[in-house]
Amino acid sequence: MIHETAVSTVASASREIRDFILSQPELLARQSYKWHLYPAGVIAACVADMDFRVAPEVQSVIQYGLEKSDYVYPLRDGRRADRAVAAAFAARMKHGFNWDVDPAQVLVVADLVQATYASILAFSEPGDGVVLQVPNYPPFREALEVTGRQLIPLEMEWTDEGYVFDLEKLEDRVDERTKLFILCNPQNPTGRVFTRAELERVAAFAERHDLIVVSDEIHSDLIHPGATHLPFATLSPAAASRAITLNSASKSFNIAGLRCGLVHFGTEALMQRFHARIPIRLTGSVNNVGIDATVAAWTDGQAWLDAVRVHLLTMRDYVAGILRDEIPEIRFHVPEATYLLWMDCSDLNLDGSASSFFLKQARIGFSAGETFHPDAMNFARMNFATSRPILNEILERMITAVRSLRR
């Protein structure tokens, strides 16, 4: 439903847009990983944050805390402060999906990579198998390596209609030592938003093989018109009974550095199994600023988010149109969600990796395909959550670099 709201607020959004987009000097004044990763002159289009200011509602709560020096042990609404995040998430899920979340089944954590490690350690043993959609967000693969779990890859396969996955190909690869299914929905890097039918196939597969489903839904607030997000845990009580949902305001509200995310357990029994291995204090307390920013974002930040989504949609279609016209060798599917474009550059017949080509020849820093999949060196991931001038510069540099190849 969220995308309809967005479309209906284009008028007010266009006013807002001027306010949140940062210029390149402003971007360089931030101590961001994205804009300081490469030598001067390289345009950063990699790390998944946005070249935008945060919502005014988020700024306000941070300003309030600063004025009061309110950095001591916190209460919020008379309760442990992290409960405010759980309550705001529950209210948001009720409103967006008519999903009744019990805040008592929400664990607030610093980040979702932490949550992924914790889930892997809680629900499997070294040597156990974990299904992961590939290409994948790189820390997922790293988590399996570090914890000694076996990666069972579920390929996202190119079709003319979009990326799909085929669970039947996994039937022979999973056994009683396969314990988890890491679902990323919307999927990073392909931008797929899975349909109810696809998710039901995942649920049936998980049921058949008795798998816990860790559903990373961090991009679920960045859905473009035409797609609808469905939280995995809402599919059925059976699905919920094996669902660990990960979410955060960090991507959609551009506050990844404030480190506040959450784990929702589909049942109390799942939560108890988790805490038998991972004591509640082991994952650490979440900071006041992250808590307040998250609550403000989810509770009062919708107008800002709607305006951002209108801008992202415009940029997505702009990039797609230019690339199709000017560099048809680059194959891609327009993402159904996220501000990330997964570009297959195989037809450019490059000598090295796609990302190193664009870094050297175009002075653009894309995320390297091979960090998402060892076989994907011909791929690069573009982050288009920026201003139109910066995007124009990226596209012009790409076109020039590719032209030099054709000569």
Added chain:
Amino acid sequence: MIHETAVSTVASASREIRDFILSQPELLARQSYKWHLYPAGVIAACVADMDFRVAPEVQSVIQYGLEKSDYVYPLRDGRRADRAVAAAFAARMKHGFNWDVDPAQVLVVADLVQATYASILAFSEPGDGVVLQVPNYPPFREALEVTGRQLIPLEMEWTDEGYVFDLEKLEDRVDERTKLFILCNPQNPTGRVFTRAELERVAAFAERHDLIVVSDEIHSDLIHPGATHLPFATLSPAAASRAITLNSASKSFNIAGLRCGLVHFGTEALMQRFHARIPIRLTGSVNNVGIDATVAAWTDGQAWLDAVRVHLLTMRDYVAGILRDEIPEIRFHVPEATYLLWMDCSDLNLDGSASSFFLKQARIGFSAGETFHPDAMNFARMNFATSRPILNEILERMITAVRSLRR
């Protein structure tokens, strides 16, 4: 050496004091646990934070981040942001104690309770024994209960000269299943700062029984004149080889809610043993604001800290003098560090616990003795890190309540 600096800056400190002390209305405007735990009208003197503003240098970095909306994935000085905390800690330890800390052996975490759980899980098994000085910071005891470790209590014993501990009494209680020694230095709640001789006895005991020493030194910046802090890991290479040091700017700079602390491993081998059980990403990423505040505090906050310490010393001696004159039934040792007074109210011959007496009869919220030790219901812990007017009110209410007993 730090206390001499403090004494020498009394003049400039007295100017600063006006700036950092908050009035009761300002305190109530903060969403703090401390001031909202009790019904209106109760004076809070419990939770270990200070009724002060944060240092101007800390405010400045938070203000900078706010102006730039710098809440995206961070770099600091071209490195992963948490490395700035490790570097600031190393510089501070070198300056304060001529201790050469390798920043590579520093893990930045959200809080020291998390660090304690992680250390217990990394270096022991369920059923193993852990030595803990009692009375103790309540989460330590809880950590042993939650993780199923055996508490081996080392009593802090009253003598006329101060609280002491006798390791010989433990010789029969430890065995090959005893794995850890949780040292809290300066000790909470007694305020003891252990001497070199005492620490060397701990080190020899740990060596003899092959124990890992988890040394919580969070109050080490709040030492009063006459005492000298000695980091456990600096005693000897042998001590360092079994030392896990926990520290944070959170107590001394009043930023507990910003959730930034650290674990220092005395050797690389210790760090590897830790990470074999606790992957680095399991403890989570630390937020930008906490990182920047900690670095600013440790690097540029000394003048503020010196001024705060002068005020705390004045308040400590003021409280001690009034209590000795007016309520001699309350026995205590003046704390050598911290802003916490551990009051033995046994001679008041109360019916219930000391904290409930003062809550009901004086409308003061002290920390309950029994949360520090099951046998300590006659004790209460006072937090005197507040303004003189609030402290006067606390003392007057205490005197009135005790007078009513004498009638």
